[in-house]
Amino acid sequence: MLDQRKASILRAVVEEYIDSAQPVGSGHVAAAPGVEVSPATVRNEMVLLEQEGYLIQPHTSAGRIPTDKGYRYFVDTLVGPAPLGQDAAQQVRSFFNKAHGEIEQMLSDTTRLLSDLTDSAAVVVGPAHEQALVRSVQLVGLAPRVALLVVILSDGSVEKCTVDLDQDADEVTITRAGAHLDTHVRGRHLDELARIGSSGHAEADAVVRAAIGAATGVGSSDDQVFVGGTARMAGAFEAVETIREVLGILEQQLVVVTLLRDVLDRGLSVAIGSETGMAPLAECALVVAPYGIEGERAGTIGVLGPTRMNYPQALAAVAVVSKRLGRRLSEG
C-alpha cells in the first residue's frame, strides 16, 4: 500500500510521537534511523501521507501526528513480533511461578501484571464455563425461607445464588431437594437443571422448582471481569474529561466484555481509536488476546491505553501473558 520510503517515514512519525507525545516535524523524521533522505523530501512525502489519511497536522506549521489509520498501518505492517524485554519476561515467569490458589485472585492479579508490563490499564475476562460440567450441587438453608444454591463446576469455578422459598421448608426437605438436584445434574451440563423431573416428594419438589427458577441464567453470560491499573491509564492522558469517560467505560463490566468480544470477533488483536466503536475511547487503543484452556478458547485479556501507546510492547506482553495464563489454567 505504501512504498518503502513512505512506510519508513510513517514508522518514524509514529515511533517518535509515541515517546514524545509531540507533533513530529520533518527534521526529526529525517534524523531517524531508516530514513535516509533530507527533511525537504520528508516534507513532500508527508504531504502525500496526509492526503491519504495517515497523518494529520494539529494546525498549519506544526509537525504531524498519526491518525488512527496511521497507527493501524503501523501495527499491521510495520510492527513485527517483538520479544518481551529481559526483565519483563522475568517478571512474567516469577508471577506465574508464584500464582496459585483461588482463580479469581489470580485473574485479578493478572491485571496488575499486565498493567505493570505495559504501563496501561489492563482487563482480564474470566473463563466462560459454557461447556463446564457440574461437579457438585449443594443446597443449604440460610434463613426460614431462604436457601443458597451452590454449584461447583468442573473448571473449578463456583456459582451460587440465593433461592427465595414460597413457604417454610425444614432442613430435611431442603437436603432432600439438594440431593435430588445433585444426582440429576452432577457430571452433566448445568442446563440439564431445567429438565429435572419430580423427586416424588411434594414439598421437596417445590423447593427444587424454586431453585431451578433462581438458577436460570446463572451459568450463562455472567463472565467475570477484572480491571486493573486504572491509575496508570489516568497518567497517560492530560484531559480530565478523557480520564472520566474512560473510567466510566471501565466501570461497566458488561460494556467491557462486549467490547473485547467485539474486537476479537472482528478478527482483530488491536482496536485503535474509533475502531473500538465507543466514542469515549476515541483517544484509546485496545490490545487484546484470547487465552485458551486445553485448546478451548476460554477468556480474553486486554490492555487499554492511549492511541499512542507502545504497541510492540503491549502486543508482546498480551501474547506472552495470554499464553502463560492459558497454560497455567490448563494445569488445573
Place this chain on the structure above:
Amino acid sequence: MLDQRKASILRAVVEEYIDSAQPVGSGHVAAAPGVEVSPATVRNEMVLLEQEGYLIQPHTSAGRIPTDKGYRYFVDTLVGPAPLGQDAAQQVRSFFNKAHGEIEQMLSDTTRLLSDLTDSAAVVVGPAHEQALVRSVQLVGLAPRVALLVVILSDGSVEKCTVDLDQDADEVTITRAGAHLDTHVRGRHLDELARIGSSGHAEADAVVRAAIGAATGVGSSDDQVFVGGTARMAGAFEAVETIREVLGILEQQLVVVTLLRDVLDRGLSVAIGSETGMAPLAECALVVAPYGIEGERAGTIGVLGPTRMNYPQALAAVAVVSKRLGRRLSEG
C-alpha cells in the same frame, strides 16, 4: 469553641466554597443568610479564623478557603442530621426493593447507588465472616493432583481454594477426605479445621492435611472490597496527578479496608484530608458508616470525594444506605 458569629461565618465560607470551588470573599459571606453583619466585620472575623487555623488564603488579596480543621468544625458542629432528598430517598427504596440474588453482586451495585447519591466514589466492604459457622464443606477433584475445597458459611458466603496434592488421589479417597472434613467442622467455626484428627485412612488423611494447609487463612481477613464511581471522583478534581494518586489508593483493596477500619476505630464517621493518614488523600474526605447484620457489626460502607464535598448529603446517604443494607442482609 467558636462564638456564634464566627461559626456562622465559617459555615458560610464552607458552604459557599463547597458549591463554587472558588475562594470566598467577605462580600459573599456577608450576603449569606445567617450572617447579618457587614463585609468589614466579616473581614475582621476572618482574620481571627485564619489565625486559629480554620481558614487560609491561597494568596494575599484573595478570598478564604476552609482548612481541614475548618471542615472538621463544620461537620462536627455546624451540620445537623439532614434527611435525604425526596428523589434520593426514592432511589434508595427502589434499589433495595429490586436488590436480590447474589450478595457480591448486590454489594457491588451498592457502590453504584452510593456513588449516584453523592456524586463521589463509593466503597463497600463485605461482611466479615468472623463468627460465621460452617454450613457445608465440599472437596472435589479437578485434575490428577488438584482438588478444590469449597466451604459454605452460614452467612451465605462461599469460600474456596485449590488444594495441591502431593500424590495422585482417586475419586474415592477425595470423597472420603471431603466427608471427613465436612462431618468435623459442619456447624462449627472454620478454625476447627486445624484440630481435625485422623480419619483412620492413610491416603485420605494425606488429602485432609493438604486441604487444611491450603485452607489456613481462608476464613480470616480476606474482606471483599467493592469500589465504584471512580469516574465521578475523577470529575471532582482538576489535577490529573491527584486523580492518579487517588485511583492508586482505590486499586489497593487492602489499603482501602485498612483505611476504613482505621477511621472507624478512631470513632470517626468522617475523615478529612490529612486525617485519613494517607498523603495522596490530602485533598480528599472520606465519609464512612458501619452496617450491621442482626445487630452484629458486619461491614463498612464509605464515600470518597474531595474535601469540599457535600457533607450533609454524603452523611445522609451513607447513614441511610448502611441502615437499609444491614436490614436487607439480615433478612437473609
Place this chain on the structure above:
DNA sequence: CGTTGGCACTCGATGATACCGAGTGCCAAC
C-alpha cells in the same frame, strides 16, 4: 467599644503585543 463605610493597596486573572522558533510550502538548483 464593637461595627461600619471608606479607601488605598495587593495580586491573580485577563488580554494585548511582541517575539521566538519549530515547522511548513514552494522553488530553483543540483
Place this chain on the structure above:
DNA sequence: GTTGGCACTCGGTATCATCGAGTGCCAACG
C-alpha cells in the same frame, strides 16, 4: 527525483498594562 534555501505561518512564551475582587487599616459612628 532530491535537495538546500527561503519566506511564511502560527502556536507558545514572555512582557506589560489593565481590571477587579478582595484585603487591611482607619476613622467615624451609634
